[in-house]
Amino acid sequence: MFNINTLVRPNILNLEPYSSARDEFSGSEGIFLDANENPFGTLNRYPDPFQKQLKQKLSEIKSVATENIFLGNGSDEIIDLCFRIFCEPGKDKALTFVPTYGMYEVSAAINNVELIKVYLDENFQINKNEALTLLSDANLKLIFICSPNNPTANCIDAVEFIIQNFKGIVVVDEAYIDFSDKESLSQKIDQYPNLIVLQTLSKAWGLAAARVGIAFTNSAIINFLNKVKPPYNISAPNQQAALQALNEVDRYEYEKAILIREREKMLLELQNICLIKKIYPSETNFILIEVTDADGIYNALTSQNIIIRNRNKVIRNCLRLTVGSPEENAALLTALQNISA
Template identity: 70%
Template structure:
């Protein structure tokens, strides 16, 4: 049986969280003289600290109970909270599989937690037979798995094997799941009490500027994330933006379909370029491609004010290309077709 109290840091177990004025009185009507706010203005009141309206709408859209939802100031805040809740600095460890999203390492370093980095194989998958000892290490408290993975673009196949065979917390970062055919693991929270699934409104929902990250997890995990988070971590403006976007599901579907159609077109065109050596399979809104000279191509595109991501230092001679609008994709292709190496 999974016992979260054996994973949570002792000081967090005993923490008495800050109680804000809006925690102590939840009503929306009355004369508010409790929070030292300016009584004048349209944005003079503190936001809902638990983002109840946004969570209810997310619950309706995603089919996940409200009590299993946590919202962060982007997924990056939730990643940081996972280190702060579960990993004792200078003692415990976390683990991830590389290449992957760079914030796992940044947050580990900030929190003074050793991050073990296990290389993915040539297909960017996890060799499960090579990680048995890592899963049994009592100092490893959290495992981060990005699936679909960034920057490789593929879904990771061994995720459930790791969840079943690891005694700590497994964080599955599904930032790009809305573009994939795979089913979200958020549907299996009742099976896996040690699972945290991250999603975001930054990608398919088009709200990168609003910084609304989502964690789906069991109620025991949600309790500790709420304990540690800042009281007002998501502004009223960003909560309003999230609510508006989640109500526009037809717009979400339309834009996602356009992106996926453009992805197919762009793939076909990229395959015809003589300097493109390989295009890795992608379950996301981007491609990772191997080219003859990544630095040269990147710099030539920069000179034309077309910005892609140079991943040469992470995966040799690789570029990451995000799907743009039809016009942006045409502009990219026109510039690529003029490049000679």
């Protein structure tokens, strides 16, 4: 029987959360003299601390109940909250499979939590036998799996195997799931009480500047996330920007289709560039390539004001190319061809 209280830090279990003025009044109209706000202006009032309208809209689109949705100031805030809730600094451990998103390691370091890094195999997949030997560690509380993975661009096959064989919390980061044909694990949070699924409005929804991260999980974990988060963690303008985007699903689908079509076009055209040694499959809005000289090619592109991501220190001689607009992609391909010439 899964008991979330055995995983939560004792001080978090006993924490009395801050109660904001808006926590105590659910209406939208009235004479508000409770929060020491300036009565003048258009941004003078504190935002809804629990983003009720935004969660309702997300619930309709994602087919997840509102009580199973938590919103953070980007997914990075949710990652940090997971460390704060479940990992005792200097004692507990977390685990991730590398190469992967760098913020798991940064958040672990900030929270003084040892992060175990297990390397993916040559196909960028989890070695199940190697992983199993680590899952019984009593101090291992958190596992982070990015799928589709950044920077490798592929989905991880063994995600449910890890969830089923681990007694702690598994955080599955689906920032790029919109670009994949794979089904989101957000539909399985009832099946797995130790699962937290992260998504974002920064990628396919085009709201990177608004910083809206999403967690789908059971209501018990949601309660702890709400308990620890800052009272007004998402501003009113950002909530409005998110609502506007979510009300334009046709535009989202149209732009996503362009990006997927451009990705497939680039995967074909990159094959004709001789400095590229390998092109990895992609289920994201970026492409990982192995080249002859990652540092040299990166510098050559930068000198032309074409900025890509040099992943040479993470995966030898590899570069990560974001799929941009058709015009941006054409400029990148031309520049790579000229470097090859």
